Amino acid sequence: MQKIGFDNEKYLKTQSEHIRQRISDFGGKLYLEFGGKLFDDYHASRVLPGFQPDSKIRMLQQFQNDVEIVIAINAGDIEKSKTRGDLGITYEDDVLRLIDIFRSMGLYVGSVVLTRYCGQAAADAFLKRLTTLGIRSFRHYPIEGYPSDIAKVVSDEGLGKNDYIETSRSLVVVTAPGPGSGKMATCLSQLYHEHKRGITAGYAKFETFPIWSLPLKHPVNLAYEAATADLNDVNMIDPFHLEAYGKTAVNYNRDVEIFPVLSAIFEQIQGSCPYQSPTDMGVNMAGFCIMDDDVCCEASKMEILRRYYTACVDRVRGKCDDEVIRKLELVMKQAGVTSDIFPAVSAARLKAETTGAPAGAMLLPDGRLITGKTSDNLGAASALLLNALKALGGIGDQFDLISAQVLEPICDLKTQYLLHKNPRLHTDEVLLALTVCAMTNPMAALAKSQLSNLQGAQAHFSVILSEEDESLLKRLGIHVTMEPKYEVDRLYHK
Numbered sequence: 001m002q003k004i005g006f007d008n009e010k011y012l013k014t015q016s017e018h019i020r021q022r023i024s025d026f027g028g029k030l031y032l033e034f035g036g037k038l039f040d041d042y043h044a045s046r047v048l049p050g051f052q053p054d055s056k057i058r059m060l061q062q063f064q065n066d067v068e069i070v071i072a073i074n075a076g077d078i079e080k081s082k083t084r085g086d087l088g089i090t091y092e093d094d095v096l097r098l099i100d101i102f103r104s105m106g107l108y109v110g111s112v113v114l115t116r117y118c119g120q121a122a123a124d125a126f127l128k129r130l131t132t133l134g135i136r137s138f139r140h141y142p143i144e145g146y147p148s149d150i151a152k153v154v155s156d157e158g159l160g161k162n163d164y165i166e167t168s169r170s171l172v173v174v175t176a177p178g179p180g181s182g183k184m185a186t187c188l189s190q191l192y193h194e195h196k197r198g199i200t201a202g203y204a205k206f207e208t209f210p211i212w213s214l215p216l217k218h219p220v221n222l223a224y225e226a227a228t229a230d231l232n233d234v235n236m237i238d239p240f241h242l243e244a245y246g247k248t249a250v251n252y253n254r255d256v257e258i259f260p261v262l263s264a265i266f267e268q269i270q271g272s273c274p275y276q277s278p279t280d281m282g283v284n285m286a287g288f289c290i291m292d293d294d295v296c297c298e299a300s301k302m303e304i305l306r307r308y309y310t311a312c313v314d315r316v317r318g319k320c321d322d323e324v325i326r327k328l329e330l331v332m333k334q335a336g337v338t339s340d341i342f343p344a345v346s347a348a349r350l351k352a353e354t355t356g357a358p359a360g361a362m363l364l365p366d367g368r369l370i371t372g373k374t375s376d377n378l379g380a381a382s383a384l385l386l387n388a389l390k391a392l393g394g395i396g397d398q399f400d401l402i403s404a405q406v407l408e409p410i411c412d413l414k415t416q417y418l419l420h421k422n423p424r425l426h427t428d429e430v431l432l433a434l435t436v437c438a439m440t441n442p443m444a445a446l447a448k449s450q451l452s453n454l455q456g457a458q459a460h461f462s463v464i465l466s467e468e469d470e471s472l473l474k475r476l477g478i479h480v481t482m483e484p485k486y487e488v489d490r491l492y493h494k
Helices: 008-025 043-045 056-059 073-077 091-104 121-132 183-196 219-225 239-245 255-272 293-316 322-335 345-355 381-392 403-417 427-437 442-448 467-475
Strands: 031-034 067-074 108-115 137-139 169-177 202-206 235-237 248-252 359-363 369-373 460-461 480-482
Touching: 008 031, 008 056, 008 091, 008 108, 008 202, 031 183, 043 293, 056 067, 067 073, 067 091, 067 183, 073 121, 091 108, 108 121, 108 183, 108 369, 121 137, 121 480, 169 183, 183 202, 183 255, 219 235, 219 322, 235 255, 248 255, 293 322, 293 480, 322 442, 345 359, 345 369, 345 460, 359 381, 369 381, 381 427, 381 442, 381 467, 403 460, 427 442, 427 467, 467 480
Parallel strands: 031 169, 031 202, 067 108, 067 169, 108 137, 460 480
Antiparallel strands: 235 248, 359 369, 359 460
């Protein structure tokens, strides 16, 4: 069973209370910029074992009658058909996905705002689509000199030319499908328009990482640096917080760099800035809900290692440059991370060396280490998956879960009719075959029933897996890393 290092229930209670206090501090209306993943924060769940991926949305459900969600999307991202790497869907489709999710959880989505809108054809098409679906939409425009030209920004030719988003709740959450969507600018625009209408409103920021109350080089904060290595984010001591209060707090470079500008904008809009530091702007209480620091440190170090292997594989695939790798190597050094912390790495390498073929190893949630090798009919991922299910079900290695009567016709179908050169079954094909055999084989049925127990397992492979295998293992909740090399020496690997 996975060790728990984070008190999720305490987090829900503490976080919601803190946000309620912030709403009260601003006279009853708060624009809350949500950074990171609002619904499926798997990074947080990996580095803070016990944190639930939907914790933020569950916290917002406690404000069900008081919260309104505004989703921001950059019109330029629509024009470029920008996609979410983890889901493989465009940002505009993700906006619709998020609206469905929020609505299914009883949360009110008030509108969608297109930021940096300048008449892009694809953006106009999306606006028309939103109107057809009955979703209110607004336009915000590029502002010359934003954010440094304060006089221009805080004027009718700057924030004033944006559409005013009509909101009706005391807590307005501004979220987005990805970074660079203009969440902060949306909040500032709303503060400007609210002030002109004589409405008192405030602004705060909800970023889970870095955790301001932990040390700068704490593994949890270093794991955040690893996660954002491609964005050039750097954790740093908040100098404004240190000067104002004489206390150290951790923030990241972009918030620290923009704070003087934000402070000046607040002064122009409202007469004074309510904050002394960028840390003051945050409402994150996650650091106070860590119940076992050692568990979170261990998990964070594993996350750093996973990020490193993922980047190395992405470099081979042409999706990552050397600078990202160098930054990750520096983070690993600061955190004291090497591949030795993950026994599956050496186990997979040894199995591949002794068998002369690709292999894998998996560290089960209960701490047992399982290996899998390539065979005539099974690839390394498929073999490892079956071996892990056997181990979890207490089934001996000598028993076959998939009968030859089922396995051989599938392999024949792949090579004879579907014209695959490789007869070996992918993991999805193995699970289908296992399901068929489970109808008559009690041990196959027992193995299949163990699938949910793979959640939180960690696997490493001696070669880059196919996209099908990698995707399925991740859907089962298995954390996957791979050596940055292909099984065969060729240029095309789809």
